[in-house]
């Protein structure tokens with residue numbers, strides 16, 4: 415018969431030695447494994463004095479991006495909310511009024527946009543679903559809190575700063591195919 419695993423051992427009825435009856439071989443081999451780990455490089459760090467560096471493509475808290483002219487990119491189409499498996503995103507859309515062209519890129523914008531960070535599983539599907547390159551995940555983590563309401567992130571915490579020097583760089587998250595596509599000015603998507 416073919417064995418199911420190569421780790422199986424045949425049970426022996428051999429009488430135990432005196433040392434085995436005192437568990438000595440087991441204790442010695444256990445201590446040896448413990449000692450071996452003493453001299454290995456530690457995988458833990460002394461947080462919060464030391465902070466671990468996250469990868470550029472780490473999926474942390476979201477940012478709602480502005481375009482080069484500082485206008486909000488989100489058009490409140492709802493595709494991110496539809497793609498979200500955790501139903502963490504809610505929004506209320508509003509028509510852009512004459513004179514607000516400098517604030518919102520599209521004719522419709524999100525008057526209210528909220529993400530419940532307690533529901534979010536940081537899968538990144540909202541980022542993938544967005545046709546306006548308006549929402550991205552960042553390498554920033556969500557700060558802990560004692561009350562549930564502090565985990566509802568509204569536009570005040572999601573929309574990036576209008577100051578060009580404080581913009582959040584998301585280029586590292588773009589795949590080479592997307593970067594190549596964005597160079598093509600024949601595409602209407604890239605002209606605005």
Ligand code: SF4
Pocket residue numbers: 494497498499500501502503529533534535536537538539540541
């Ligand atoms: S990262 Fe995933 S779970 Fe979180 S809001 Fe986006 S789609 Fe929803």
Ligand code: SF4
Pocket residue numbers: 487488489490491492493494495543544545546547548549
């Ligand atoms: S973030 Fe993107 S997908 Fe979500 S509502 Fe705004 S434009 Fe649509």
